Amino acid sequence: MQYSFASRAQTLLSSPLRNIRELAKRDSFISLAEELPAEELFPMHSLAEAATSVLTADPEALQYGEAEGYRPLREWLSRDLAKRKGLSVQPGNILLTTGTQQAIDLLVRVYVEPGDAVLVENPTSPGLLQVLRLQGAEIVPVPGDSSGMLPDRLAPLIRKHRPKLLMAAPNFTNPTGVMWSLERRAQVLELCVQHGLLIVEDDSYGDLYFGAAGGPDRKQRLPSLFSLEEKQGAHVLYVGSFSKTVAPALRTGWAAGSPQVIEMMTAVKQMADWQSSMLNQRMLHHLLESNHFKLEDHIEMLNREYATRLKLMVELLKRSAWKDAKYEVPPGGMFLWVELPPGLNGDALLRAALMKGAAFLPGSMCSAGGENAECIRLNFTHPGRDELLLGMNLISEAVMEFTARN
Numbered sequence: 001m002q003y004s005f006a007s008r009a010q011t012l013l014s015s016p017l018r019n020i021r022e023l024a025k026r027d028s029f030i031s032l033a034e035e036l037p038a039e040e041l042f043p044m045h046s047l048a049e050a051a052t053s054v055l056t057a058d059p060e061a062l063q064y065g066e067a068e069g070y071r072p073l074r075e076w077l078s079r080d081l082a083k084r085k086g087l088s089v090q091p092g093n094i095l096l097t098t099g100t101q102q103a104i105d106l107l108v109r110v111y112v113e114p115g116d117a118v119l120v121e122n123p124t125s126p127g128l129l130q131v132l133r134l135q136g137a138e139i140v141p142v143p144g145d146s147s148g149m150l151p152d153r154l155a156p157l158i159r160k161h162r163p164k165l166l167m168a169a170p171n172f173t174n175p176t177g178v179m180w181s182l183e184r185r186a187q188v189l190e191l192c193v194q195h196g197l198l199i200v201e202d203d204s205y206g207d208l209y210f211g212a213a214g215g216p217d218r219k220q221r222l223p224s225l226f227s228l229e230e231k232q233g234a235h236v237l238y239v240g241s242f243s244k245t246v247a248p249a250l251r252t253g254w255a256a257g258s259p260q261v262i263e264m265m266t267a268v269k270q271m272a273d274w275q276s277s278m279l280n281q282r283m284l285h286h287l288l289e290s291n292h293f294k295l296e297d298h299i300e301m302l303n304r305e306y307a308t309r310l311k312l313m314v315e316l317l318k319r320s321a322w323k324d325a326k327y328e329v330p331p332g333g334m335f336l337w338v339e340l341p342p343g344l345n346g347d348a349l350l351r352a353a354l355m356k357g358a359a360f361l362p363g364s365m366c367s368a369g370g371e372n373a374e375c376i377r378l379n380f381t382h383p384g385r386d387e388l389l390l391g392m393n394l395i396s397e398a399v400m401e402f403t404a405r406n
Helices: 007-012 016-023 044-057 071-085 099-111 126-135 151-161 182-194 259-272 278-289 295-318 346-356 385-405
Strands: 094-097 117-121 138-142 165-168 198-202 236-241 253-256 335-339 375-379
Touching: 007 126, 044 278, 071 094, 071 253, 071 278, 094 099, 094 259, 099 126, 099 165, 099 198, 099 236, 099 253, 099 259, 117 126, 117 151, 126 138, 138 151, 151 182, 165 182, 182 198, 253 259, 295 335, 295 385, 346 375, 346 385
Parallel strands: 117 138, 117 165, 165 198, 198 236
Antiparallel strands: 094 253, 236 253, 335 375
């Protein structure tokens, strides 16, 4: 039979990440391409205790639940967002989702018509680009610098395209790791409020903050766009997840914002999967309320280790065959964004690296029109220190062979 898939669905099959994920299953393969935390740092014993307690205490943990998510977990999240991030959001205005990706997907489904313009950072998350393409949105990239999105470039794009959404990740943007300045946050928010433009603020990486040069610098947290708005939630939908700080397999993310927006997202979630896993949410809530586990202490431990891995990656890069590459060491997040030396192309170099047994993400996948081909994204959080050493050396070998052939 000849199947007739929607034309925009073909983009789902063309991603190099599909091949990289298959290759990454091999024991000898080292991937610096994916968006993964370090599994050896997962709180295994605490999670095991939480699972045992939940399963033995209440059979309702295996039952259907509210589409909005487990109420006690939403109440905990409401308190935590107020305490640690200055957000004022009631539990009823929080929707628990199957990760951040689903939160964004649900909003785009109910808010964006095919052909609607959506503004994104340039470069931006490959996963976000896939969601927008599948909905048929017109993706409009907005330039930025080391302080974040440029307001003087944003303003004319808003007037020209009259977009439905602005997608932003002010804390350690994927893939660049840029942390927006306070001034830039305020300027972008002011523009969007003036034009009645809804912002989706993705703070998936916000807790992974370890200082300006991967050191122990404990700078004060900058306020979110959500918390900066006078009427919190009117123009900002705040999304995040526990995937980067606790464990991805729990598949627990959230969206917090206007009651009208959350209500519509909940309605489409009921159609998509009715609810995210009640068992996972109850386990997570038990863990977060446990006397044996403190989320802030766990995040501090993650940041110490990730800072060390980032420092190692930078040192290896300085001593590599591509030491002339350009980059800025991010103050947090999971990625190092590298501009390759002249004459190197990210897509072509990836093919050479794959033959060596290593991978990274080419910059073209982080751009709506395939720009940034001279850049690559390197993940430093998932591979252990020995894997980082070997992976960076294999990529360096690929650079030398690629340069010799060309």
